[in-house]
Amino acid sequence: MSIVLEPQTAAPARVPRPAPRPAKRRPSASSFSVNGLLIVGCAYMVLPLLWLVFASTKNLQDLYATSALSFGDFSLGENIRQVFAEGGGVFGLWMLNSVLYAGFGAVFGALVSVAAGYAFDKFSFPGKEKWYSFVLLGVLVPNTATVLPLYLLASNIGMTNTVWSVLIPALTNPFGVYLARVYSQAYVPGETLEAARVDGAGPIRSFVSLGLPMIMPGFVTIALFQFVGIWNNFMLPLVMLSNEKLFPVSLGIFSWSSQAYAFPHFYPMVITGSMLSILPLLAAFILLQRFWKSGLTAGSVK
Incomplete structure (x- = not known):
């Protein structure tokens, strides 16, 4: 009697069930409100610049005959020529004055702020925190509130209507000192300075x-903040300066704008000059943005 063994068949493999898909979350009312505020903020900042670009391509007739966000007959070249030809080329002198005021204040003002912030962070001296409290108090005081005292001080020493009446106040920036102390705490380890003192380096x-x-x-x-603040400064030059050849570009464009009521041909020059005045700010941000990256030495103590 023979026994026949039937071949055993393998059990069918179980097919894993696909994981249930997570339910799509509907955007909440808070996300709609946040995105809406961002869109409104972007439009608030971008639309005036777009209008400035479109309006600079129009002549006087097109400014009133065409829509706001549309090109004119592309009179940009003619408008630029009129801007630099008006008053014997005084607009170019205004631009150079602004570069002088803003460049001097950005470099030397930032150096003063960095040195002061470094001293408040790394040095110990009597009344350190009290003096720093005065610096923080200066951050709360608006710049326009200091214009009249600065004018009285400058008039007492005969410094009004000179470049120094604009350059010297640009060296002080309480917010720059505060920001410099924060950067000093983050980027300059005390151990590194201690090692330098051991090697014989002075303060x-x-x-x-x-x-x-x-x-x-x-x-x-800090230098970029200084550059933008001084470039857009209006009240201090308005009070200190009376000589047209010393005007910065902001005050010069204002003088043209005040004449546009009686002489309408100034309107295209005011718009085109305003567009040209923001080009150095864009160039400064584009050229210096690579320096904003965090330094590799932050906290690197061996």
């Missing part, structure tokens, strides 16, 4: 050779 040598290179991102940031 000034330590700041120039170690502190300033480490805090360079903060220096560039």
Whole structure:
């Protein structure tokens, strides 16, 4: 009697069930409100610039005959020529004055702020926190509130209607000092300075050779803030200066705008000059934005 064994068949493999798809979350009312505020903020900042670009291509007739966000007959070249030809080329002198005021204030004002912030962070001296409290108090005071006292001080020493009446106030920036101290705490380790002192470096040598290179991102940031603030400054030059050849571009365009009521041909020049005046700001941001990256020395203590 023979026994025949039937071949055993393998059990069918179980097919894994697909994981249930997570239910799509519907955007909440808070996300709609946040995105709406962002869109409104972007439109608030971008639309005036777009209008400035479109309006600079129009002549006087097109400014009133065409819509706001549309090109004119592309009179941009003619408008630029009129801007630089008006008053014997005084607009070019205004631009150079603004570059002088803003460039001087950005470089030397940022250097003063960085040195002061570094000193408040790394040095110990009597009344340190009290003096720093005065600096923070200066941050709360608007710049327009200091224009009249500055004018009285400048008039007492005969410094009004000179370039120094605009350059010297640009060296002080309480917010820059506060920002420099924050950068110094983050980028300049105390152990590195201690090692420099052991090697024989004094306070000034330590700041120039170690502190300033480490805090360079903060220096560039403060310099950009200074450059933009001085370039757009209006009240201080308005009070201090009466000579048209010393005007910055902001005050010069204002003088043209005040004449446009009686002489309408100034309107295209005011618009085109305003567009040209923002080009140095764009160039400064584009050229210096690579310095905003965080330094590799932050916290790198061996």
